[in-house]
Amino acid sequence: MIATFPSSGFIALSFLYFLLFFLFEACVPRASTILVLGHIIGVMRPGRPVTVDRSAVREHALRLFEERGFEQTTIGDITTAAGISRQTLFRLFPSKADLVWDELDVGLMAAFVAAERDPEPRTLREIVHQVFRTPVELEDPEQVESARRRLRLVGTSPSLLRHHTHETLQERMTLAVGRATDLTAPAELVARALVALGLAAMVWWADHETADSAAEILDLTLLSLAKAAPVESGCRDDQDPQVP
Structure with missing residues (x-):
């Protein structure tokens, strides 16, 4: 059987207790001594850790x-x-960067999970709408303001783009677009382009006091780039592509 010994903290506390006991015993009645010492020990006893907001x-x-x-x-x-x-x-x-990215990607990650569980074949346009456009439809004014503030920081601090969230978005987007039935370019290339486009559109939205929502700005960006597609890709000059 291994013997155990009290910790140094316990020994110090016990010594202080008896020292105070003899000091108070010499100065005040016994009942008062017990009350005072009880209060001191109660204050010194460690309690539950303070909850941090x-x-x-x-x-x-x-x-x-x-x-x-x-x-x-x-x-x-x-x-x-x-x-x-x-x-x-x-x-x-x-990390310090987590203070900026914290909860900023919750909607996107949930959309990626839902897309991965979707058994139906999807076109690239449908996948972009599913995993990219829908999660940025922010309605709560507090969420909108919080997103604006943090996206402004992302736009002005290149080091934030090296955060694991950005890398994870590219990886999940690669998996998502890889399921597209009409994909004609490498999935990783398309995914990187989409993430860069989406981030640029969101930072622009955060920097400008526009009445358009984040989702509407993303729509406008996708529509403008779709118009620049070459004619042989199937997009005629006289027909605007339908953005979801």
């Missing part, structure tokens, strides 16, 4: 990014503004 931490970080720039803002700046430790910050957000 994830969205509040992200808001502090976004405000600093907007004021100072993403690259210029340090982890120390964020933890000081949010009143938390580095350990707590990295428990909530594994």
Whole structure:
């Protein structure tokens, strides 16, 4: 049987307890001593960890990014503004870039999962509508404003494009367009072009105070590029392609 010994913290606390006990015993009645010591030990006893508001931490970080720039803002700046430790910050957000990308891709990832489970054959146009256009139909004003703020940061901070979210979007888009029944170019090439186009359209939307929604701007971008397709591809000059 292995013997166990109290931790150094427990020993120190016990020593402090008895020291305070004898000091108070010499100065105040026994009953008062017990009450005071009970209060002290109750205060010193560790309780549940304080709950940290994830969205509040992200808001502090976004405000600093907007004021100072993403690259210029340090982890120390964020933890000081949010009143938390580095350990707590990295428990909530594994990297500084995660403070920008956090939840920005939720709708897209859900759409990719739904598309992968769809057994029906789809054209490239249908797949683009399914995995790319529908998830950016934001209706909640708070979601719209949050998306604008973070997309502006993505547009001005090239390092954010090296985040794993961007790479994952390209990988999932490659799988999605690879299922298209009318694909005439390598899936990876088309996927990269679509992700770049979509991101450019979204950043433009975030930078401009337009009445058009993010989904409408994406539609306009796809329509304009479709008009530039060569005639032999099947798109006649006198017939506008139908954008979903």
